[in-house]
Amino acid sequence: MNGSTKDKLAWTAAKLFQERGYDGVGLSDILKSARVPKGSLYHHFRQGKSDLALAAAQFASREMLRIIDDAFLPAKTYKDGMTTLFFKCAKLFDLMGKWNGCPVSGILLNGAYNPMFRETSEHIFDSWIERVTAHATRLGLSENDAKERATHLFVVLQGGWDLARARQNSDELRRLPKLLSEGL
Amino acid sequence: MNGSTKDKLAWTAAKLFQERGYDGVGLSDILKSARVPKGSLYHHFRQGKSDLALAAAQFASREMLRIIDDAFLPAKTYKDGMTTLFFKCAKLFDLMGKWNGCPVSGILLNGAYNPMFRETSEHIFDSWIERVTAHATRLGLSENDAKERATHLFVVLQGGWDLARARQNSDELRRLPKLLSEGL
């Protein structure tokens, strides 16, 4: 099968980059963990590590979009969907061993100064915000309100994730929906 | 002077780690940039790179505490101080070339899995929250309210900084005080 080895590489790379960042993971780590020889990596990803990182980020991004949909599709209100999303992320954080960073910032914002990495991470973040905005309008919010709230959601999720990581504790992540729904 | 070379190393390391993360910066980069030979580094920091990173993080942390005080000491209300802090951070972000990450997460959460790094970053974050909490109580908030708001402040600041970094634009950072003062 074509996709299998390539996907396994991207998936493994995503997992490791989230743990230790782009520069913190060597190709040998990825290859050992995925049990794939170096030749295969350079067959599927001609530019090597940087190509692999972009693919890994897209992989992680698609998973996040799936989580967003899972949270918002059954929701009756924006507040419900948003709260569910935070709880899902807190659970994911715990499952991942409480060490992982945000799927994309760990891969792309991290590590070497690389313009294409930065642009890709910008697009990915925007795609998440856009998806939440779409759910928000579907649930009755005005377009401007939806966009603002979606942006705030990711600001708070990102910051909450970092704090959870530093504390090795996802509790704060679960408390944050209150901030976003009630304000203070 | 004793402190001079040592401080120059810590300061240079802090700057570079914020740009490219712990694993993204080699000792040779730091030594070249600080114009200090390797022998001096290992004289002042016996454990080498990890020691240097801890010192650099403390350096960055002290600067952040100073910025917090600068924002809150002249403030008449918590809202004023908080807003000033965000604007100061936005300005700092622009001055730093719009690439740098959060001073501490770039250094400590990043890179190799290292328990002492994680603990140090937790303590540093907590010291920031504590400082803001102290300012908040001084400005009339109840103790519980102060602590909650201070925590939210850093969650939002952290997330906003990441978004600004991805977008290479500090505007969102300047819009966030509204979220924290008015809620939504």
Added chain:
DNA sequence: ACATCTCTAGACCGATTGGTCTAGTCCTGT
């Protein structure tokens, strides 16, 4: 003047890095 201590200076080390290259395996179409 000399000994002593702090600090600078950089050559050097083994290990690991990302990347290249060739040989061989496997699958597919004819």
Added chain:
DNA sequence: ACAGGACTAGACCAATCGGTCTAGAGATGT
């Protein structure tokens, strides 16, 4: 059966990594 492309396999490479070590410069106390 066999030709040809897709893919695997890993030896090999120069460069760089973090870290060690020795030699000497500079300041200080006696």
